Amino acid sequence: xxxxxxxxxxxxxxxxxxxxxxxxxxxxxxxxxxxxxxxxxxxxxxxxxxxxxxxxxxxxxxxxxxxxxxxxxxxxxxxxxxxxxxxxxxxxxxxxxxxxxxxxxxxxxxxxxxxxxxxxxxxxxxxxxxxxxxxxxxxxxxxxxxxxxxxxxxxxxxxxxxxxxxxxxxxxxxxxxxxxxxxxxxxxxxxxxxxxxxxxxxxxxxxxxxxxxxxxxxxxxxxxxxxxxxxxxxxxxxxxxxxxxxxxxxxxxxxxxxxxxxxxxxxxxxxxxxxxxxxxxxxxxxxxxxxxxxxxxxxxxxxxxxxxxxxxxxxxxxxxxxxxxxxxxxxxxxxxxxxxxxxxxxxxxxxxxxxxxxxxxxxxxxxxxxxxxxxxxxxxxxxxxxxxxxxxxxxxxxxxxxxxxxxxxx
Amino acid sequence: xxxxxxxxxxxxxxxxxxxxxxxxxxxxxxxxxxxxxxxxxxxxxxxxxxxxxxxxxxxxxxxxxxxxxxxxxxxxxxxxxxxxxxxxxxxxxxxxxxxxxxxxxxxxxxxxxxxxxxxxxxxxxxxxxxxxxxxxxxxxxxxxxxxxxxxxxxxxxxxxxxxxxxxxxxxxxxxxxxxxxxxxxxxxxxxxxxxxxxxxxxxxxxxxxxxxxxxxxxxxxxxx
Numbered sequence: 001x002x003x004x005x006x007x008x009x010x011x012x013x014x015x016x017x018x019x020x021x022x023x024x025x026x027x028x029x030x031x032x033x034x035x036x037x038x039x040x041x042x043x044x045x046x047x048x049x050x051x052x053x054x055x056x057x058x059x060x061x062x063x064x065x066x067x068x069x070x071x072x073x074x075x076x077x078x079x080x081x082x083x084x085x086x087x088x089x090x091x092x093x094x095x096x097x098x099x100x101x102x103x104x105x106x107x108x109x110x111x112x113x114x115x116x117x118x119x120x121x122x123x124x125x126x127x128x129x130x131x132x133x134x135x136x137x138x139x140x141x142x143x144x145x146x147x148x149x150x151x152x153x154x155x156x157x158x159x160x161x162x163x164x165x166x167x168x169x170x171x172x173x174x175x176x177x178x179x180x181x182x183x184x185x186x187x188x189x190x191x192x193x194x195x196x197x198x199x200x201x202x203x204x205x206x207x208x209x210x211x212x213x214x215x216x217x218x219x220x221x222x223x224x225x226x227x228x229x230x231x232x233x234x235x236x237x238x239x240x241x242x243x244x245x246x247x248x249x250x251x252x253x254x255x256x257x258x259x260x261x262x263x264x265x266x267x268x269x270x271x272x273x274x275x276x277x278x279x280x281x282x283x284x285x286x287x288x289x290x291x292x293x294x295x296x297x298x299x300x301x302x303x304x305x306x307x308x309x310x311x312x313x314x315x316x317x318x319x320x321x322x323x324x325x326x327x328x329x330x331x332x333x334x335x336x337x338x339x340x341x342x343x344x345x346x347x348x349x350x351x352x353x354x355x356x357x358x359x360x361x362x363x364x365x366x367x368x369x370x371x372x373x374x375x376x377x378x379x380x381x382x383x384x385x386x387x388x389x390x391x392x393x394x395x396x397x398x399x400x401x402x403x404x405x406x407x408x409x410x
Numbered sequence: 411x412x413x414x415x416x417x418x419x420x421x422x423x424x425x426x427x428x429x430x431x432x433x434x435x436x437x438x439x440x441x442x443x444x445x446x447x448x449x450x451x452x453x454x455x456x457x458x459x460x461x462x463x464x465x466x467x468x469x470x471x472x473x474x475x476x477x478x479x480x481x482x483x484x485x486x487x488x489x490x491x492x493x494x495x496x497x498x499x500x501x502x503x504x505x506x507x508x509x510x511x512x513x514x515x516x517x518x519x520x521x522x523x524x525x526x527x528x529x530x531x532x533x534x535x536x537x538x539x540x541x542x543x544x545x546x547x548x549x550x551x552x553x554x555x556x557x558x559x560x561x562x563x564x565x566x567x568x569x570x571x572x573x574x575x576x577x578x579x580x581x582x583x584x585x586x587x588x589x590x591x592x593x594x595x596x597x598x599x600x601x602x603x604x605x606x607x608x609x610x611x612x613x614x615x616x617x618x619x620x621x622x623x624x625x626x627x628x629x630x631x632x633x634x
Contacts, residue, residue, distance in 0.1 A: 314504075317489060318492060319565070322489045
């Protein structure tokens with residue numbers, strides 16, 4: 001049987017009932033465009049997070065308290081508080097060859113008061129070498145010193161945006177602001193670092209780590225540490241050294257008992273892609289449900305087509321169509337309908353993804369527009385699969401009709 | 411001898427009721443004959459025609475077509491025999507909708523696996539023969555009833571069949587179109603085609619060499 005003619009007849013059949021064709025293919029269009037958009041938005045969000053992580057600086061090693069499996073996110077990321085990592089642990093990492101700077105991190109969200117204004121802000125307790133670790137530049141004034149850190153000095157460095165929010169055109173340097181009922185002297189303002197990802201460093205304030213521990217939080221552990229290494233080549237040996245030092249300080253002999261997770265930025269990125277990968281998979285599964293519903297729509301319409309065209313099937317059988325001829329004809333029609341819906345869906349999905357990326361980029365985020373050939377290939381394969389799977393039962397029904405029953409059907 | 415039936419019986423079972431439609435039919439049709447099959451509705455003439463066309467199977471009895479007992483063939487083999495050896499013309503024309511005249515005529519050749527060039531050449535010749543050389547690419551719904559039935563005749567001839575089976579071919583046509591179609595059958599008869607036509611119109615049956623009368627599931631008498 002002539003394949004092209006079958007397709008031609010299928011398309012003519014579709015065009016003869018445009019509203020039905022539209023409704024039939026709508027399910028497939030929604031499902032396919034959904035998959036394309038979800039995968040693209042997933043990739044875009046991943047690019048946003050990756051851009052944020054790399055914007056923190058390069059050649060970084062991160063340490064979180066609590067152990068974790070290779071490639072899995074550490075438990076500290078899920079809000080579980082572990083108190084085993086101390087400031088001295090972090091300071092001990094400073095002398096590793098290749099290490100430029102280290103900083104511990106704690107943060108909390110509290111109101112910051114200047115005169116009668118109050119602004120909620122993230123307060124970061126960090127080490128004096130924080131600007132070196134994060135490649136952050138102080139625009140006005142200065143950052144605090146190690147001596148100020150160890151003497152619990154009540155000094156604060158402001159992010160660019162919060163400095164403007166609180167002080168407007170005034171010079172903030174030397175002014176007193178209130179954090180946690182203590183008076184802090186503003187000694188510096190960072191230059192603008194830009195919005196990246198979910199956090200906005202420009203709206204944060206920075207105080208010495210020891211001051212944070214003793215006067216604000218009343219704790220003595222570090223929530224996270226970052227270690228800046230001079231060159232990319234030195235990252236891997238420094239990472240091993242970090243692990244060795246922390247193990248010896250914590251009396252750990254078996255690495256599987258580690259009470260910390262130390263990873264380089266590169267490892268962190270691959271962990272992240274594991275996490276975002278499973279989120280994407282989950283979202284794609286939802287879109288797949290839409291596709292299955294679309295497939296059931298196709299099946300329904302193919303059953304209607306078989307009943308409507310039962311006399312045609314009888315005629316075809318009378319003049320010599322075998323079972324496989326009828327089967328392949330109706331399967332082809334199902335696949336053609338699905339394919340038309342599918343390709344419209346791909347086109348819409350790409351356009352919507354592009355629109356989303358454009359809007360987000362316009363808002364100032366570093367979001368990449370990503371539609372991979374993979375996702376289009378998978379979508380096409382799924383479309384064909386749906387056409388065949390859901391077209392099979394109706395086509396089989398048509399093929400099994402006897403010539404006389406089909407011809408006489410009224 | 412092209413076809414021969416021996417004691418053909420056909421029973422239909424609907425629910426618990428068995429209806430005897432054919433009660434032992436013996437007929438013969440020779441090559442080149444033009445035979446009319448007549449009878450009142452319910453006489454079993456359509457059922458017999460379906461069995462002769464291998465669209466349906468008899469309950470009992472023997473049907474020998476072209477020297478072979480048809481009971482040994484399965485569904486797909488019967489499809490192939492219908493394709494190669496029988497040309498059907500139906501009362502309702504049964505052309506494919508939204509499909510051009512030439513594509514309709516090509517259809518049996520496609521199922522026969524003929525080459526495309528040949529299909530187009532043969533379909534064009536046949537449509538010219540039935541007087542539709544100027545309407546090759548008109549869609550079936552753009553043709554009049556008489557024209558549609560002529561396309562159907564051209565389609566029946568596509569694979570050079572041994573037997574043309576026409577089931578009330580003029581039943582849906584007006585007088586003028588009926589005459590055109592019957593002239594076409596006369597011409598085919600002259601060209602030595604074997605034709606079996608089911609009809610209840612005496613005028614139509616008058617074109618045949620011979621009439622087989624059906625009554626209550628049996629052959630009742632033969633005319634001419």
